[in-house]
Amino acid sequence: MAADVDPYRPKALGSNALYTPTYVQSHLTVSDPASLYNARIKGRHVPLANPAKDRPPKSTSKKSTGKTSVRKALVRDRTRKGGWQLEKEAERFDLFVPLHRLWVEYMSELLGLASSSEHPSRMPNSASMHPKLVKADLHGSLLTVRQSRNPCLVGLSGIVLYESENAFRVITKINQVKLIPKQNTIFVLAIPLYSTLDATQIPSTSRPADAQTQAQASIPTVLDVPHLEFELYGNQFRYRSAERAGRKFKAKETIEL
Template sequence: MSQQNIDVYAPLPFKSKQDAQKTTVSLSSTAPFAPSFVIASLTQSSDPTGIYTSRIKGRTMLLENPARDSRLKKEMERKTELKKQEKERKKLGIVGRRKRQERGIWKFDPKLIKYVNVSYFFEVDSGLDRYSQLLPLHHLWMGYMSELLGLPAPPAGSIRPESIGANAPSSSSMHPKLLKADFHGAVLTVKQSKNSSLIGLSGILIHETENAFKLVTTKDKVKLIPKENSIFTFTVPAYSTLPATFQPGMPYPLPGSQPEPSPSLFTPSPTQTVLDVPHLMFELYGNQFRFRSSERAGRKFKHKESIEL
């Protein structure tokens, strides 16, 4: 059988325009392509026109699956966006710190010390009586604790020391609130620390950072105490220090802003602290407390055993 020789370099056969017009299918509005094709394809159905009308007519039909981004690509885009946000956050932090230094926010007039935020009291001259000027802040904090923990009103007469704990709220209800509370104005004491020179230091908290507490002691000294490897104690009043007429949403009363009440063993005077009245003492583990106060407010803490000093 003879083989036919084919020239692979020969030009492709050209189809004339007239031949192309003969093979072209012409469609009209009376017989569009999609319904005609679907109805003709449903050869096994007894009513192809009815199936087309009920299931296909008037609906959007996808001729092919849309392209989807791969999971790896989405993960890379997410990481890139997170890095960009972190870079912007650091940039804003540097700019904000520079603006604070230029505006002198960390410095203030000693004459206005009683009326300004005392959280950064360490800029004031050492000749001032710092501790006594911080007592109003401490009394505000006691009022804040009285409302936050729902402390009971002080009794009218005397009370036995062993019954103080029985009248206080349960520890299970106080602990979650204390974890998220603001401690500026509280009296903190270093109970244990790997640095033995810090043990026993006590003072009013004026500034809390992520890793340290800044205290003003009774000797008007400013001490920066690291949270790491330290155990602190703080006290809250056993009974509410707010007046009986106080309502939620009202400003906390300051010493001297209201008529002087009758002397009471359960309410501190303007020159006293929470340590001079019946109080409840709590321990604060610094290693588990290394968060900013704003982060603690929205953080969920899990109960777990702690091995400390």
């Protein structure tokens, strides 16, 4: 290399040797690159990269306007307004016994149970009840916890006041409202063996006001009459009652706790 060569010296370009026209025309393989440059490139704005696209704000994205977000917003609004809370004076088991009786009559009609006077010795076909039980409304039913990872919940029994996707809210005979999760819990659902539409299977609880302050264990429920018991596996029952009514259930094995 010669000693007088300066590699950092800027290259001298004359007025007739502009860099862009010279570079573009030298890389064109057409017969007349000058005319093509003047027609398509000269005096025009040529982007060297793709322009950035404008993204919509997060508030109008598909995720925030989906059905799941709307449903969660409704649940938060109901919870904030106290839609699922009972007043302290209303936490009494005897107040919800009529709701339980109404549910028993609903199950008698749904399952088509026969009265005890018509077929006193015939047992109903339990296999035909399964498709109807998984889609039935359980508000007012009497559930008992048979198995759970929480030992404090085993044996807990009460009338269902509210069913959500992941839990049951029940009231026990000692006037306590409990929230029982469905996950990893096995419930026992009791239904009457015979129809109660004739209002003779479960006796009435109409009694004087002073007698209603006695022990709540004397109030009759479906457990006080001939009944059938079915096991509900909470892991397979984690749906809302409205969703469960239109869902197609498939028989599958369940791993024991």
